[in-house]
Amino acid sequence: MLKKLLKYDFKAIFKYWWIAALTTLLLSVLGGACLHLLTYDREFPGIVYTTIIFVLLFVLFSYAAFSILSSILVFIRYYKNFFTDEGYLTFTLPVRRSQLLNSKLIASTTALFVTSVHCIVNIIVLLLVALAKEIFTQDFLIDVSEFCTTIVNEFGVYLWIYILEVFLFTVLYIVMSTLFLFCCITIASIITKKARLITAIGIYYAASSVVSFVGQILYTFGIPSLSHWLSKLPTSYEHPMVALIFFGIILFLAIFCMLLYTLQYWMLDRKLNLN
């Protein structure tokens, strides 16, 4: 049954997502072409430069708009499917509450992850088009190959550990962000009957300010001290310690995700009153 739920969630989220994705990809090509023009030695009239700058700004704006649109699609799906008239039908389906929540979570996380990857692809396409002359040469490929060899030699097996940890961190961060906003929407729906979205935004803003404050203190005090202590260790300890500390941060993130998931499940299970 989870598969069917996922199918409809993916359909709902990606219904308009692919249009935005295709648009940003085409705009990346256009932006790359404009950047490429700027590298010419020729002098263009002022109006041409102005147009190029406007196009580039529009491309940058489209990237931001695409990311925001993806988030909006995800959360509208969640809100509509659970807290509007649709919610009455959703909660009468012969599925467990956990399956409903898991379906939303998996679909949302996948959508946001794919959005992040697509943004990176857009930037790469823009740079490839802009710097085509320099990139598609043998010298550049040799330089890239040498750089990769240097990185592999420098980090050894720890390179793959770091890549895995970065991937895990990214996924957990997206899951945490998704659950965080799900919780805010659910809390708003429980405490108010009217203006739920505005209340949800208010709760999200307040809660994320607190989290940002704690994060800032951690960054200000924790990271410099940690770097200071690590710098005093023997060189052979460096990579194992960095991997271990990163793993600790991932575990901390996982704890936070599970807590949010439990809270979210509990609210959907016990506290939701759709009357």
Next chain:
Amino acid sequence: MKKRISILFAIILLFSCFGFTTYAQKSSNTLSEDYQTMTVDGNNYSRFNASMLDLNTSHSNIKLALSETQKEEIATIELESSKNISVISVDISFKDGSRLLIDFLRDDLIEEYNTLLNDTSQEYEIDFSWPSGNVVVTKGTTLLGDKVELGPDVLEWCTSFAVTASNSDESMFMAKGELISYEDNYYYVDFAECGVTNAAYFSLYDYDSLVAHKVTDKTLVKNLADAETAFHEDDMGFLEDDDFTESVSAVFLIAVFAVIPFIILIVCLIFTIRSKAVYRKLWASICILSGAEIVVFALATAFIILGK
């Protein structure tokens, strides 16, 4: 009547003051018509090349009495002077649109300037910038070891530090060269030998190769190594091996990565025991993650303490 006399007296006083000020402003400071010399406050100044000096000048209120020819040619003239008015920078904009930037040095300092420029037996300072006061002082001759040619690899990946010399009262600072640190060796690039005429525009990245002197004096090499170590280890005054700051950071990290997971572990354990099916699995998974976090934190702390 009394009021009218008072007003008249005030007007006369005002004009007198104005006249006196105008008279007082009639300056004896002059600039020669060939722009090679000037006289300010009875001191003579000669034009010189200040490109190797760190001038540190600021706006000056010096007024120049221009000749009739100069008044016809010059649109605006602005002056800046250094401490003790040892150096005066003159920025002249002419009416034909051209511009002239010239520097003048007080004549009694010319000998000191030439000593700064040419004497390698004077004391040079190598400035490691951070922490403050991290300066190595040495005779210029100790830097002039065997000549070597530094290639692009060295110039691209080295660390460099400014080498300067100053006169006795520190009113003039001259850039003499760059000290290059590369793979535990030190090299000195002398600007005069390399034909560098403007230190402000010098950059190692502009050269494919440079002739430098390898520093071989053992005492100097040790002093440079100590200063460079202090430079690299300096945290710009934030931590400075400050026990209090380290303690605050340690307490904060322990609170976030050990105490909080421990509290979560205990609370979730209680909930696990008291809850039913679905919730029991959720609480149990949080307990396992919290336990794992505490173990990882303990391992990391043990490594840091043992490593110290």
